[in-house]
Amino acid sequence: MSRLTSSSEAPRIFPPTRWSLVLAATRQEAPESAAALEAICRAYWYPLYAYVRRCGQPAHDAQDLTQEFFCRLLEKRWLAAADREKGKLRSFLIVALKNFMSKEWRRASAQRRGGAQAPVPLDTTFAESQYATDNSALAPEETFDRQWALTLLNLTVERLRAEFAAAGKPGDFDALKGCLLAARGSVDYALLAAKLGVNAGAARVAAHRLRKRFREIYREEISQTLADGADVEGELRHLAAALARQ
Amino acid sequence: MNTEILPKCPQCGLPLPANAPAGLCPRCLMALNLKTETVFTDDTPAAQPPLPPEQIAPHFPQLEILECLGRGGMGVVYKARQKTLNRLVALKLLAPERVGDVKFAERFTREAQALLIPPKCSKTGRCVVSLASFCRSFSSFPPRPWTRMTWWAMR
Numbered sequence: 382m383s384r385l386t387s388s389s390e391a392p393r394i395f396p397p398t399r400w401s402l403v404l405a406a407t408r409q410e411a412p413e414s415a416a417a418l419e420a421i422c423r424a425y426w427y428p429l430y431a432y433v434r435r436c437g438q439p440a441h442d443a444q445d446l447t448q449e450f451f452c453r454l455l456e457k458r459w460l461a462a463a464d465r466e467k468g469k470l471r472s473f474l475i476v477a478l479k480n481f482m483s484k485e486w487r488r489a490s491a492q493r494r495g496g497a498q499a500p501v502p503l504d505t506t507f508a509e510s511q512y513a514t515d516n517s518a519l520a521p522e523e524t525f526d527r528q529w530a531l532t533l534l535n536l537t538v539e540r541l542r543a544e545f546a547a548a549g550k551p552g553d554f555d556a557l558k559g560c561l562l563a564a565r566g567s568v569d570y571a572l573l574a575a576k577l578g579v580n581a582g583a584a585r586v587a588a589h590r591l592r593k594r595f596r597e598i599y600r601e602e603i604s605q606t607l608a609d610g611a612d613v614e615g616e617l618r619h620l621a622a623a624l625a626r627q
Numbered sequence: 628m629n630t631e632i633l634p635k636c637p638q639c640g641l642p643l644p645a646n647a648p649a650g651l652c653p654r655c656l657m658a659l660n661l662k663t664e665t666v667f668t669d670d671t672p673a674a675q676p677p678l679p680p681e682q683i684a685p686h687f688p689q690l691e692i693l694e695c696l697g698r699g700g701m702g703v704v705y706k707a708r709q710k711t712l713n714r715l716v717a718l719k720l721l722a723p724e725r726v727g728d729v730k731f732a733e734r735f736t737r738e739a740q741a742l743l744i745p746p747k748c749s750k751t752g753r754c755v756v757s758l759a760s761f762c763r764s765f766s767s768f769p770p771r772p773w774t775r776m777t778w779w780a781m782r
Contacts, residue, residue, distance in 0.1 A: 427646075514645035531646055531653055538648035538656075562638050562655040592659060599660050621657045 399605040400470040421470065422451045422503075424536060425606075428528035429478055430508045435521040436482070440512075444505035450481050451503070468608030469616065471529055475522065519626055526623035533606075533620065537599045541591070553577055553587070560588035561595055677703040683718075690718060698722065 402417040426447060433443040453459070459477045519527060538558075545554035556576040560568050574584035603620070604613050634643050636652030643652055680692035683705060690707040696717070697704060705718040 511645045516642070530657065531644065531648070534648045534653050534656055535646060538651070542649065558649050558651060561651060561659055562636075567638070595656075596660055617660060621661055624653055624657050 401609045426503050428525050431528045432521050432525040434512050435524040440509045468611050470606040523626055530620035530624045533602045536602050540598050557591050
C-alpha cells in the first residue's frame with residue numbers, strides 16, 4: 382500500500398530498489414535478490430531483444446541470444462562488474478549484453494547445442510511481431526534506450542490501470558487516460574464527467590490526480606532501476622531524449 | 628521492416644509505436660513527466676456558484692450556517708453562528724473548482740496558519756476559533772472534496 386501513499390504525507394522510508402537488491406547479492410547472500418533478478422528479466426528484456434535485432438541478428442538468432450543472455454544473467458556471473466556501470470541497471474545490462482555478444486555468444490551457443498540449460502521463458506514471438514512494426518532508423522544503442530523508456534512507460538501505465546482496477550473502477554482509467562497527454566485545454570471535461578458519472582469539477586480533480594500519480598509511478602519505476610539515492614531526474618531526462626529520437 | 632501505416636498521435640501527429648502504452652503516444656506521455664505542473668493554466672476552471680447554506684450545514688454540526696457572504700478567487704465565505712459560544716463567525720471554504728490546484732491548496736493552508744497566530748481576538752475584530760477538526764471532516768465531504776478551510780470570528 383505504500384505506493385498509494387501521497388507524497389504530501391509524512392516522509393516515507395524507501396525500500397531498497399530492485400536493482401540495489403541485486404547489487405547487494407554480489408556482496409552477500411540475499412534471498413530476495415533472486416526474485417529481484419527474475420523480476421528484472423521479466424520486465425526489461427524487450428529493449429535487449431530490440432538491440433540485438435538492430436545489430437543485424439536475424440530473428441531466430443536474436444531470440445536464442447536473448448534467452449541465453451538471461452540464462453547467464455540469472456547465474457549471476459557478471460554481477461560483480463555491475464558497480465562499474467554507474468549504478469544503473471540500464472547501463473549494466475547493455476554493457477553485459479555487448480560483452481556477451483562479442484565474446485561468449487558463439488561459445489555459449491555451441492554449449493547449448495549440447496543441451497544443458499532450460500530457457501528463460503520470454504515471449505519471443507510477440508517480441509518479433511512488435512519489432513517488425515518499428516520503422517525508425519535508430520542505431521542499436523538508441524533503439525535500446527528508446528525501448529527502455531517505452532518499457533518503463535508501459536510498466537507505469539499498467540500499474541495505474543491496476544490501481545484503478547483494485548479500487549473497483551477499471552472503466553474510469555480508460556475514460557481518463559486521454560488526460561495524460563500533455564496538450565493544454567484539449568480535454569472536454571463535460572464529456573469526461575458524463576463518462577465518469579460525476580460533475581465537471583470532480584472530473585477535473587480526477588484528471589489532475591491521474592497526471593500526478595502517473596508522474597509519481599514513473600519516477601518510482603525509474604528509481605527501481607538505479608542504485609539507492611541515484612539521480613532519478615537525470616535518468617528521466619536521458620530517457621525523454623531517447624524517446625524524442627526518430 | 629513493416630511498411631504498414633501506423634496510427635498517429637492526435638496530439639503531436641507522429642506515428643504511434645506498436646507498444647504505445649495503453650495506445651497513448653509515448654512522447655506526449657513523457658512530456659507530462661517533464662512538466663512542473665499537473666494542473667494546466669488553460670484548465671483553470673470557471674468559478675462555480677457557492678453551495679447554499681443548507682447543503683453546507685450537515686457537515687458543520689457545531690455551526691448554524693446563516694448565509695453566504697460572497698466568494699472571491701480563492702474561496703467562499705459563509706456567515707455562521709458558533710452554537711457553543713453563541714457568537715457570529717465566518718466560515719471560509721476553498722472554492723470547489725480549486726480543489727485540484729496544489730499551489731492553491733498550499734496558499735490556503737498558509738492563510739489558515741497565519742490566522743491561527745496569535746489565537747486571540749484583535750482590535751479589528753477577527754479571531755480564529757478552530758481549524759483542524761473541520762479540515763478533517765470536510766476533506767471527506769462527498770461529492771465535493773474540498774481540502775482546506777479557515778474560520779474566524781467577525782464580532
